[in-house]
Amino acid sequence: MQLSRLRTAVAGVACSAMLVAGAAPIVFTPSEATAQEMPPSFAPVAKKLLPSVVNISTTHTVEEQAGPLSQLPEGHPLRRFFKQFGDQPGEHRERQMRALGSGFVIDKAGYIVTNHHVIDKADDVSVILQDDTRLEAEIVGDDPKTDLALLKVDTDHELTAVNWGDSSKAEIGDWVLAIGNPFGLGGSVTAGIVSARGRAINAGPYSSFIQTDTAINQGNSGGPLFNTEGEVIGVNTAILSPSGGNVGVGFALPAKVAEPIITELKENGEVVRGWLGVSVQPVTDQLARGLELPQNEGALIGDVRPDSPADAAGLQSGDVVVGFNGDKVRDPRDLAWMTAQSDPDETVELSLYRDGDQRTVEVELGRLSDATQQAALGGDTDKLARKTAQSMGVQLAAPTARAREQFDLPRDVDGAVIARVAPNGPAASRGIRPGDVIRQVGRRPVEGPRDVYAAVEQALSQGQDGLVVLLSRGNQTQFVSIPLIQPEQQG
Structure with a gap:
């Protein structure tokens, strides 16, 4: 009885609120379009496909x-x-x-x-x-x-x-x-x-x-x-x-x-993909204010690779790309996709902000190959390892005999062994611990720490806030989403 009265009271309050506001309740009625979107059976289309x-x-x-x-x-x-x-x-x-x-x-x-x-x-x-x-x-x-x-x-x-x-x-x-x-x-x-x-x-x-x-x-x-x-x-x-x-x-x-x-x-x-030769990051509210941008959109160039198309065109660290051949660039993923969709040797027009002023720059794209991509990630393994430690909160090791013995790993294990986990870091927040092995990043197999370093570098440059990895522990494997922290956000 009390429950019934409570339901009646709640319904009455809701109706009174609508009446006071002068709003009529929304009524959904079946229509011919709705009926077409919800077929009684998928059998005809399944049989065909x-x-x-x-x-x-x-x-x-x-x-x-x-x-x-x-x-x-x-x-x-x-x-x-x-x-x-x-x-x-x-x-x-x-x-x-x-x-x-x-x-x-x-x-x-x-x-x-x-x-x-x-x-x-x-x-x-x-x-x-x-x-x-x-x-x-x-x-x-x-x-x-x-x-x-x-x-x-x-x-x-x-x-x-x-x-x-x-x-x-x-x-x-x-x-x-x-x-x-x-x-x-x-x-x-x-x-x-x-x-x-x-x-x-x-x-x-x-x-x-x-x-x-x-x-x-x-x-x-x-x-x-x-x-x-x-x-x-x-x-x-x-x-x-x-x-x-x-x-x-x-x-x-x-x-x-x-x-x-x-x-x-x-x-x-x-x-075959076009290649620009920059590392980029998203524009946060704080960065937009500091760079005197009208909005927190675009791809902020953090680094320009020497002798790259971007270098030849005069792009600089701190430029914020907001347009690509007339199309809006909202974030680093947009810039990466538009560049990849373009042909090598194609000249594209970038709209960007520099020192608070908007300007356009023409860039003749290069050709992206696995070699140029790896070179763009940098050849300094120690530097990449430090960046991974900062952004993920882990130190990685190759599955050597010493690592296998230390963490009691199988002889045939491959991947990147997690040697240390920073307390209160991103990896620790997901329950990851030393001895776990990263077998894949997304769907890409991992043969050693270098593959993880490259994936982290790429994700950070595109403004991604996490990595999905396939983790093995003993006889169990599971996908885990690990947050990423931009190195400049470290205290």
Whole structure:
């Protein structure tokens, strides 16, 4: 009775407030447009799209050292025991690793899109069609920076191709479908909505992701995210999960990013990007006031690499880039993406603020290669290590024999070993401790500390406030989001 009276009283207060304010309650009525957006069944569109989605199987040969006691010295009495049971201490074996993923046909001639990490280091790649036909696939090209790859199969089968959609029109709350090969269960269809747009998850320097609650699991990588019209608006790439399974937080690379990359891979087998040669950071409110800027937008140049296109054009540390060929630059990610989308040797016009005055500068872009990117990150490993220690609160070590012994790590461990964790630092706030091993940054494998240093440097230059890493501890692995602190914010 009391609960009923309370509900009545709350409702009465709410209604009275609306009446006093003179506002009428908003009434949602079903409309023809709403009915079209919420179909009674996804069966018709799923039936049409299923033949266009393929399962991808890869094999990768890894060399491993046999036996847990493979470092036994000659003459040790246990060596005969392990030899008797087929374990030769110090002997190297080759093991076949298998991986599963998804892909989709974009051209009836046999071109198939998937993720780079699905086929990375693969010796053989097979594509399985909906009717279980298995075809050997050729890797036409791949682009680790956007985690995309393009495959080609030769077949007499009539393939069903899908079309790219306009991902910029996808709104939060729109229905979407994912089709793929989760856990090897090919031809699985899941439905959900667009949860958010423009998510930065540190899985690539040139992209922001569509977030969806559509069920995406291991094996869905490389599969398509469809709108209700059957157009591809994203490539399913990553999930955020403490357990490794679906918790309703998945990420798809938008079609507006993927389509031009795939087109370039199809035409050239590689992606060629423009290069400016600067490190940048976001413009905070405090920086905007100090630099006498009208707004806290743009990309603040922190460093200009010698002999770079930016250096030749006279760009300076402290310049704030706010426009690129007439398009607005809101933050460092905008500048990175616009530069990457431009061709080498193309002359672009930058709008920038210098000493409180706005001006334009023309820059002839260079060509971005892995070599120039690594050089742009700086060759001083000690300097990069210090910056990582400041921004993440960790000191890293290579998985050497000494590190493995100190932290009781497996012999075959690879990655970057966390040697020290600063108390009350960003890593400590996430429960990270010495002996944990960083295996991946985003979806990029980590072979040693240098890979983490490069990722931190890149993230800081683009104004990102965190890194998602795959962490291993004992027999458990999980993704962890570690905040980043800009070094200039240190006390």
